[in-house]
Amino acid sequence: xxxxxxxxxxxxxxxxxxxxxxxxxxxxxxxxxxxxxxxxxxxxxxxxxxxxxxxxxxxxxxxxxxxxxxxxxxxxxxxxxxxxxxxxxxxxxxxxxxxxxxxxxxxxxxxxxxxxxxxxxxxxxxxxxxxxxxxxxxxxxxxxxxxxxxxxxxxxxxxxxxxxxxxxxxxxxxxxxxxxxxxxxxxxxxxxxxxxxxxxxxxxxxxxxxxxxxxxxxxxxxxxxxxxxxx
Amino acid sequence: xxxxxxxxxxxxxxxxxxxxxxxxxxxxxxxxxxxxxxxxxxxxxxxxxxxxxxxxxxxxxxxxxxxxxxxxxxxxxxxxxxxxxxxxxxxxxxxxxxxxxxxxxxxxxxxxxxxxxxxxxxxxxxxxxxxxxxxxxxxxxxxxxxxxxxxxxxxxxxxxxxxxxxxxxxxxxxxxxxxxxxxxxxxxxxxxxxxxxxxxxxxxxxxxxxxxxxxxxxxxxxxxxxxxxxxxxxxxxxxxxxxxxxxxxxxxxxxxxxxxxxxxxxxxxxxxxxxxxxxxxxxxxxxxxxxxxxxxxxxxxxxxxxxxxxxxxxxxxxxxxxxxxxxxxxxxxxxxxxxxxxxxxxxxxxxxxxxxxxxxxxxxxxxxxxxxxxxxxxxxxxxxxxxxxxxxxxxxxxxxxxxxxxxxxxxxxxxxxxxxxxxxxxxxxxxxxxxxxxxxxxxxxxxxxxxxxxxxxxxxxxxxxxxxxxxxxxxxxxxxxxxxxxxxxxxxxxxxxxxxxxxxxxxxxxxxxxxxxxxxxxxxxxxxxxxxxxxxxxxxxxxxxxxxxxxxxxxxxxxxxxxxxxxxxxxxxxxxxxxxxxxxxxxxxxxxxxxxxxxxxxxxxxxxxxxxxxxxxxxxxxxxxxxxxxxxxxxxxxxxxxxxxxxxxxxxxxxxxxxxxxxxxxxxxxxxxxxxxxxxxxxxxxxxxxxxxxxxxxxxxxxxxxxxxxxxxxxxxxxxxxxxxxxxxxxxxxxxxxxxxxxxxxxxxxxxxxxxxxxxxxxxxx
Numbered sequence: 001x002x003x004x005x006x007x008x009x010x011x012x013x014x015x016x017x018x019x020x021x022x023x024x025x026x027x028x029x030x031x032x033x034x035x036x037x038x039x040x041x042x043x044x045x046x047x048x049x050x051x052x053x054x055x056x057x058x059x060x061x062x063x064x065x066x067x068x069x070x071x072x073x074x075x076x077x078x079x080x081x082x083x084x085x086x087x088x089x090x091x092x093x094x095x096x097x098x099x100x101x102x103x104x105x106x107x108x109x110x111x112x113x114x115x116x117x118x119x120x121x122x123x124x125x126x127x128x129x130x131x132x133x134x135x136x137x138x139x140x141x142x143x144x145x146x147x148x149x150x151x152x153x154x155x156x157x158x159x160x161x162x163x164x165x166x167x168x169x170x171x172x173x174x175x176x177x178x179x180x181x182x183x184x185x186x187x188x189x190x191x192x193x194x195x196x197x198x199x200x201x202x203x204x205x206x207x208x209x210x211x212x213x214x215x216x217x218x219x220x221x222x223x224x225x226x227x228x229x230x231x
Numbered sequence: 232x233x234x235x236x237x238x239x240x241x242x243x244x245x246x247x248x249x250x251x252x253x254x255x256x257x258x259x260x261x262x263x264x265x266x267x268x269x270x271x272x273x274x275x276x277x278x279x280x281x282x283x284x285x286x287x288x289x290x291x292x293x294x295x296x297x298x299x300x301x302x303x304x305x306x307x308x309x310x311x312x313x314x315x316x317x318x319x320x321x322x323x324x325x326x327x328x329x330x331x332x333x334x335x336x337x338x339x340x341x342x343x344x345x346x347x348x349x350x351x352x353x354x355x356x357x358x359x360x361x362x363x364x365x366x367x368x369x370x371x372x373x374x375x376x377x378x379x380x381x382x383x384x385x386x387x388x389x390x391x392x393x394x395x396x397x398x399x400x401x402x403x404x405x406x407x408x409x410x411x412x413x414x415x416x417x418x419x420x421x422x423x424x425x426x427x428x429x430x431x432x433x434x435x436x437x438x439x440x441x442x443x444x445x446x447x448x449x450x451x452x453x454x455x456x457x458x459x460x461x462x463x464x465x466x467x468x469x470x471x472x473x474x475x476x477x478x479x480x481x482x483x484x485x486x487x488x489x490x491x492x493x494x495x496x497x498x499x500x501x502x503x504x505x506x507x508x509x510x511x512x513x514x515x516x517x518x519x520x521x522x523x524x525x526x527x528x529x530x531x532x533x534x535x536x537x538x539x540x541x542x543x544x545x546x547x548x549x550x551x552x553x554x555x556x557x558x559x560x561x562x563x564x565x566x567x568x569x570x571x572x573x574x575x576x577x578x579x580x581x582x583x584x585x586x587x588x589x590x591x592x593x594x595x596x597x598x599x600x601x602x603x604x605x606x607x608x609x610x611x612x613x614x615x616x617x618x619x620x621x622x623x624x625x626x627x628x629x630x631x632x633x634x635x636x637x638x639x640x641x642x643x644x645x646x647x648x649x650x651x652x653x654x655x656x657x658x659x660x661x662x663x664x665x666x667x668x669x670x671x672x673x674x675x676x677x678x679x680x681x682x683x684x685x686x687x688x689x690x691x692x693x694x695x696x697x698x699x700x701x702x703x704x705x706x707x708x709x710x711x712x713x714x715x716x717x718x719x720x721x722x723x724x725x726x727x728x729x730x731x732x733x734x735x736x737x738x739x740x741x742x743x744x745x746x747x748x749x750x751x752x753x754x755x756x757x758x759x760x761x762x763x764x765x766x767x768x769x770x771x772x773x774x775x776x777x778x779x780x781x782x783x784x785x786x787x788x789x790x791x792x793x794x795x796x797x798x799x800x801x802x803x804x805x806x807x808x809x810x811x812x813x814x815x816x817x818x819x820x821x822x823x824x825x826x827x828x829x830x831x832x833x834x835x836x837x838x839x840x841x842x843x844x845x846x847x848x849x850x851x852x853x854x855x856x857x858x859x860x861x862x863x864x865x866x867x868x869x870x871x872x873x874x875x876x877x878x879x880x881x882x883x884x885x886x887x888x889x890x891x892x893x894x895x896x897x898x899x900x901x902x903x904x905x906x907x908x909x910x911x912x913x914x915x916x917x918x919x920x921x922x923x924x925x926x927x928x929x930x931x932x933x934x935x936x937x938x939x940x941x942x943x944x945x946x947x948x949x950x951x952x953x954x955x956x957x958x959x960x961x962x963x964x965x966x967x968x969x970x971x972x973x974x975x976x977x978x979x980x981x982x983x984x985x986x987x988x989x990x991x992x993x994x995x996x997x
Contacts, residue, residue, distance in 0.1 A: 009495070009498075009499050009587065010408075010495050010498055012408075012409075012410030012498070012683050013410075013683060015684065016685035019702070048683075049410060050408045050495060050498075052495065053408070053495025053496075054408075054495075108400070108678050109400075109403050109404070109679075109680075110678070111682065140680045140682060142407075198682070200685065201682045204685070206705075206815070206818075207686065207688060207699070
């Protein structure tokens with residue numbers, strides 16, 4: 001089971017994502033932004049960070065990286081892809097996922113241990129969770145407000161493509177102003193998932209708020225092994 | 232084309248030799264008359280304008296330590312052979328390096344970026360973080376964490392609204408984007424910092440022992456390579472004076488002397504440098520920070536065994552109109568200089584190209600002992616590099632104990648009104664919990680990424696930041712920075728030792744064995760004999776304290792002139808202590824975790840309220856003498872705390888400092904929402920006559936060498952057996968949802984939290 005982790009210049013959580021893959025029993029394969037080569041991996045993670053500095057819109061330049069020329073068609077063909085934080089931003093900029101991520105409504109970077117509800121436990125990356133399960137993983141971003149037009153939001157909800165929602169605080173607010181408390185979504189096929197919080201920071205005892213992030217990686221590893229067995 | 236434009240104006244060495252009487256702008260560049268005369272004597276003629284620029288920045292207080300270095304002999308005199316054993320690289324390099332075992336070396340250092348952060352809070356703070364990270368990189372290490380000790384004026388002063396959000400956004404903006412966890416630091420408010428906020432930045436890096444790199448240029452014919460960002464007109468004279476009109480009116484020197492940071496460029500530079508080190512193609516390396524190319528060229532050459540020749544017109548520029556002397560002074564960020572053997576040049580260039588980092592060979596190492604810099608082939612600098620880098624002026628400035636101290640020390644807290652009833656104590660506890668220095672700082676620290684790299688085992692608000700270094704074994708380090716400026720104001724020797732003691736204790740509280748020290752000495756003007764006396768006392772306190780504790784000072788920074796008019800800041804010697812743990816997953820957190828654990832107070836509590844947070848908040852009072860320093864007690868306490876974490880018998884440990892036992896109890900309750908019932912307050916300390924302390928004094932005294940620990944009942948006997956000579960009292964038991972001090976007061980954890988968390992959002996917005 002080989003999971004590629006793309007490094008763009010300015011990627012920060014790439015080593016963490018690779019570690020999480022290993023911790024959960026997979027093999028992590030380093031992919032380089034400048035190579036349009038996925039090295040035959042079974043799944044790909046676009047990690048967190050500030051690709052190319054993100055001085056323009058987040059993810060806007062990474063979308064044009066050579067590796068994306070290989071990744072976009074592969075994702076459309078069913079390759080499982082997980083975009084975490086900056087990776088989620090890259091996925092929306094690439095139109096693999098709808099909507100956009102804008103500056104947090106309170107206009108500050110925010111690093112917190114965040115409670116989420118898993119809404120869809122049937123994607124490639126969430127099958128080890130139960131629908132309705134509450135998990136706590138790290139949220140850390142400056143531009144994490146998920147926005148889309150009403151029709152898109154209705155479609156996402158109607159088709160069960162909202163994968164994670166923030167658990168709002170006592171005043172009913174979520175941590176960044178995301179519409180309808182959406183923290184993560186998937187494409188129609190369920191192979192591409194993007195979310196702002198960071199599951200890779202919650203896979204090891206003693207380092208992070210919980211072990212809830214492991215489910216992302218065990219989901220994809222199990223699913224790939226199963227599909228290999230049935231193929 | 233630039234040849235034609237600049238040639239008639241170019242002040243070459245030849246021209247300087249033939250025009251000895253030209254008036255030179257030495258005063259505008261911040262040099263004193265005798266310093267200028269000294270330069271003329273060293274080089275045997277008047278300096279060229281480029282040479283004058285170099286000397287002016289390198290002989291600035293910031294770079295040359297001219298007022299402070301005469302006192303640095305105290306470090307050496309107090310460093311024993313035993314302390315040197317773990318020291319791989321000591322004071323004088325970009326950062327000190329210590330051996331943490333298993334073949335791992337750790338480098339760490341704290342520096343100030345105070346003045347730029349007041350002028351331009353965001354960029355000042357951001358480039359402070361960037362600068363210290365490059366110091367760590369230039370030792371050959373991967374940076375693994377940052378911390379920021381910050382000090383501001385009055386929380387409610389309008390200018391604090393300008394400075395604090397900018398500084399915090401700058402620290403976060405740079406550190407988050409470069410991908411280093413921010414694991415701690417301090418935020419202190421005091422009126423004395425109103426016009427002089429302190430922005431100190433600490434970075435920790437790790438490497439294998441054999442990978443240590445040093446800043447030196449050796450090997451005749453080796454190439455000198457400048458790589459990273461292009462050079463611009465920012466930060467010219469940042470270390471000496473603000474931009475001088477004398478250079479070129481209307482030119483780029485008009486720009487502010489504050490640098491502008493690009494964290495993305497530095498992130499790429501880190502990865503690029505680590506690839507270069509791994510490939511073994513770097514012979515010597517130096518970062519470009521204060522004094523820019525002037526510093527890098529002269530220090531590399533001075534530390535090496537030969538000379539250096541540099542062609543300055545090869546430096547890639549952001550602004551083609553920059554004059555050579557401006558290029559030498561520019562403090563543009565995200566630049567490094569490497570010395571590379573010719574046979575490694577191609578590989579070096581291939582690696583920089585992979586990371587899209589611009590790299591340019593601008594010169595080479597020569598035989599002889601001169602630093603020669605040319606501009607389009609004409610010699611504009613020809614100096615002995617040591618005279619620039621290491622042989623600047625030394626001042627033995629007058630020092631005198633300030634006359635006000637006797638009066639200040641006599642005005643203790645004995646006469647202040649103290650709360651008597653339980654209700655009054657309860658009310659003052661809540662007031663203190665919400666006061667600027669003790670309130671919840673998450674409005675600030677949540678703007679920093681504390682998780683990136685995936686090795687953070689502990690971060691703010693716990694007592695130390697703890698990160699894993701070795702992913703196989705869990706071996707790692709704990710770091711804490713501390714200083715109580717009020718104590719240092721009352722007695723700079725004791726105050727500095729109390730700062731050292733607190734940082735030492737914080738590291739031990741997390742479970743790490745203290746190993747080494749870095750310091751950032753923030754003071755007023757060295758031209759004031761009273762300030763100079765404070766400075767000398769503080770250094771003496773730190774050096775003698777370190778000797779007692781057996782941990783060496785590995786490096787640091789002096790920041791003078793933190794003064795507005797005649798009013799200096801409190802002496803603020805910020806001390807960073809680094810400790811080592813075999814397995815950081817065994818660290819102790821500061822919060823109570825479960826019900827029914829025994830709560831112990833370790834250490835001796837005395838009636839020590841002078842200079843306390845209580846006196847500051849409730850009475851706006853500062854006077855008397857700071858708490859007694861007892862370094863032997865700190866050592867014994869530290870040994871117990873480290874052993875208790877290692878064996879896993881404690882489930883929480885928390886240092887006692889500002890606000891004393893009351894605040895420590897409240898913080899331990901709020902961390903995870905677990906309450907405590909304190910029924911042993913009468914066992915906390917005694918007064919001079921041996922009578923038990925009154926409840927208020929027991930709760931708010933700030934005696935040093937104390938910690939609070941929670942021990943599951945099943946481990947109590949094992950824990951008590953470890954205590955040896957450490958004074959201790961079992962004062963209560965965890966559980967419930969209240970902090971109850973039996974016979975005095977009770978307050979719910981929810982009420983504690985609401986008092987604690989209200990303050991900063993009320994001022995800065997949610």
